[in-house]
Amino acid sequence: MASANSKFDRTTLQLMQISDDTLSELVGYNIKRASNLFQSDLARTLKPLKLRMITFTTLVMVVDNPGIRQSQLADALSVERPNCVVIIDELEQRKLISRIRVPTDRRAYALKVTPAGRQLYKKALAIVQAHENALLDDFNDKQRTQINTAMRLIRTIHLRSQNL
Amino acid sequence: MASANSKFDRTTLQLMQISDDTLSELVGYNIKRASNLFQSDLARTLKPLKLRMITFTTLVMVVDNPGIRQSQLADALSVERPNCVVIIDELEQRKLISRIRVPTDRRAYALKVTPAGRQLYKKALAIVQAHENALLDDFNDKQRTQINTAMRLIRTIHLRSQNL
DNA sequence: TATTGTTATACTCTATAACTATA
């Protein structure tokens, strides 16, 4: 991101008298900036494991839900089915998960994690959790609770919106 | 998004016994989902005004910072300068903002909002604020405060990360 | 030499239409 690489940091922006007061009052704007930060940060964290955010979350879902169908996975992660296919292709080619034909419905695949996939899952999850802890480490218990509570509330907004 | 259009909502997912427990513990995952919701929702809200999130935030920054340079704008919004150019092109072609040569530095442009731009700004900001209020309306005062506090904390994380 | 704005380009992410094979 531009800001991260730029020599103009927050303090400099203030010296330049650039104001983002209006935008910083908007939850949608703040959450987008925060999300972008988490995302780019996490991407860097997962890069050594050759995982992206989407391949990581897919791997997690397959581990947690052995035999899940591609369509269920796509729906659970809010990914379009065609895009889900290439993600699963990638994980399958790396022998992290496998497609298994469902006998009772020969259109569908049941997705299972391989031993290698499970190992990478453990490693990746630990890294991601450590990364989140590091980011939240600057804040006291009350602040952490506020963040987690708000995240749950926002997730609730999300789910309510889905159930419209 | 898939979920929004799908007939499989949260309840159905639970009936299917699909678990996202691991992912829903991750702040980064939750904030990404929430951000996507806000974003797609806001995009729909701004569509009648022919504004996208990025053109809206650019318009706001120009209104709040008359005479801002493109490079300052790009930095404040964490947008790469080349991408900023086309955004400003779009707003200038719609006569919402104007590029004015800076006499003291003939490389730079000072950006100013036009009367039409200021009108659209007011309209768009009111719509966005109403949209945010509607989304937060289901929550009580304490919950709202938690969300806003957490958003500010996350923004702090963001800015600290920028200042690394 | 460095910076502002610009062009061209490429890469990722996301979205849609249409196909196949099964149900």
Next chain:
DNA sequence: TATAGTTATAGAGTATAACAATA
């Protein structure tokens, strides 16, 4: 007829390199 998975493709959004004009 409808669904699961697939293919191809198109559109955002984002990133980098290289250039002209100016400092």
